[in-house]
Amino acid sequence: MEGSDQHRGWFQVSLIPSVATTGIPPFKKILTHGFVVDKEGKKMSKSLGNVISPQDIIEKQGAEILRLWTAYSDYSEDVKISDEIIAQLVDMYRKIRNTMRFLLGSIDDFDPAVNTPDYDSLLEVDRYMLSRTMEFAKNTMEHYDNFSFYKVCQELFWLL
Numbered sequence: 001m002e003g004s005d006q007h008r009g010w011f012q013v014s015l016i017p018s019v020a021t022t023g024i025p026p027f028k029k030i031l032t033h034g035f036v037v038d039k040e041g042k043k044m045s046k047s048l049g050n051v052i053s054p055q056d057i058i059e060k061q062g063a064e065i066l067r068l069w070t071a072y073s074d075y076s077e078d079v080k081i082s083d084e085i086i087a088q089l090v091d092m093y094r095k096i097r098n099t100m101r102f103l104l105g106s107i108d109d110f111d112p113a114v115n116t117p118d119y120d121s122l123l124e125v126d127r128y129m130l131s132r133t134m135e136f137a138k139n140t141m142e143h144y145d146n147f148s149f150y151k152v153c154q155e156l157f158w159l160l
Helices: 004-008 010-022 054-061 063-072 083-106 124-145 149-159
Strands: none
Touching (some): 054 063, 054 083, 063 083, 124 149
């Protein structure tokens, strides 16, 4: 995974000699992303004072927030970052974490061998929610297969 400026950089430097000498590219897939820019779409620059250091985010918010920002970003375009975006993701992270804690606490004594009901005995609303869960899982796997991580985040955020 590299920035789009690398198309003329190491991609070609490694691709051309490998194909010329062996007929085989040195990689199976390449994933490129746009540049990281500020909330107004301006290039990050120390002289403009708009640089947000990943280390600062990690120190203030934790590495999980930086990972969530990475997954949440649509890398097919330039990727925006700002204190406001990070603050929104901190809130979303808390919702995800608290929801997961609640759900895990609710199923602490669940034993699938004993407590799993027969599908035919489920209420219609339970069958509907099971169907939605399976659809979410299918969509999530498709998004991961297509490297569309931000779509996984969008679907997860919509559920919350």
